[in-house]
Amino acid sequence: MPELTYPLEGLTSIMPGSKFYHVRDVNGDIELLRSRVANTVEKLGYTIIDNDETSLVAKREAVGWAPSMASANILDYGRTLTVKLRRKDDLRVNATLEYQVHFAALDKYDRTVLSREADAIFNMAVAAPAGTNCGGCGTASLDDSRFCRRCGASLSRGSADLELARVSGEVRAALSSAGFAFTSSILGVLLAIAGLILSVPGVEGSPKARFVIFLLAGICALLIMPAAGFCWYRLRQIMGGPSVTVPNQAAEPSMPPMPARTLADEELDVSPGSITDSTTELLKSDSGASLTNEFDSGAGKHLN
Incomplete structure (x- = not known):
């Protein structure tokens, strides 16, 4: 997961703010991804200012002690979020997320907190609801697994990422x-x-x-x-403290399979549910073979 960070920019005597960039690649259709990112940032408390084919701009007001610049939690400060999506290849989309934090200087710990919120936004945007296909390889999700059984992509809805970002901000302030x-x-x-x-x-x-x-x-x-x-x-x-409420994505369309898999592909390549399942099946087959050999040898002795 590549990440780019830049030094503080635009700081003057009145400290207007500082910037932070987070870059990563995600799987899925770019148009559907743009729509789901917009829905996700709105549910996280941002107000969308502009949303076109090139970028999405959203803003969030300061809360708590941040308006008086007395808060040590970077998530309390007002910030402007700019998301830019670019098609990288047939399967991947290059996503750039830029934070403009108002009236706050960023150190490495603040950047870590913001990067975790950015990861939560993208993970929630590409997460597939239970019972749908993986947005990366198209493999059907047959249960409530958190990861795809074929490519390993995350199928969770980002609740853990949001909670991690919240706790990280509180720990940083403490x-x-x-x-x-x-x-x-x-x-x-x-x-x-x-x-x-x-x-x-x-x-x-x-x-x-x-x-x-x-x-x-x-x-x-x-x-x-x-x-x-x-x-x-x-x-x-x-x-x-109150845990982060995870937006319900059951009614939202899941990321389309890229590429689509046919029934013949499923029959030729049946992926096990997990490594544990494969190991268990192997142990069962080995134990069954050993029991059969013991029975045959014992029966031979009695016949003789």
């Missing part, structure tokens, strides 16, 4: 709050030690300097409490 609290505590301790040293008799130091040092140490101590509170809130969101 780690940021915990890191800020740890830094404030270390700085406060160092300032307190410096103030105590200046308070020792015989050590040169003005009362005003000692007052400023102890004041800064007190401010650091006060900053620890809200940072620890934010960290605890994010952890509570991870443990007991």
Whole structure:
């Protein structure tokens, strides 16, 4: 799964935003894929601004503390999503997803969170409902398997990917709050030690300097409490927060078989349900053959 990331662009003193690119190849028809991507981003809270043959542009508003730039979760910030699809060959479509995150700088952890949301969008768009054909090879899905029994393509609806993106964003925010609290505590301790040293008799130091040092140490101590509170809130969101609701795709058309498989192909190439099934059948055949040999040898002994 190729992925392209670019450095921060367009950052000025007011921090207008930064860009992130995610590129991957998906199987299926390009027109149907474009339609299902549009439906998926709408169900994830985006508002489609433009949708033509070249690109799809959607926007999502900031939530929570993000409007005041006080949120550590990159998924809380407003962002513009641009999806471009290009036919690569008869089976694959090259998809480029561009994030324009408003009023936020991206680091490698934020890019990881956004890439997981992008994977969830594409996986939900190409996922085949239960009982339909695989969008990649056309093999029929006979049960509720998560992967195609022939080519291994994902048949799930992306619920795990969405939940992974949500949890990753909350963990990223919790780690940021915990890191800020740890830094404030270390700085406060160092300032307190410096103030105590200046308070020792015989050590040169003005009362005003000692007052400023102890004041800064007190401010650091006060900053620890809200940072620890934010960290605890994010952890509570991870443990007991609402799970992501998976859009129902049962009524949507599945990706067409590429290429279509005939009955003769199915008879010539019968793919087992899984490797475990093949191993079980092999063990059964071996055990049956051994039992037959033992019966024949035992019968021969009795006859003799």
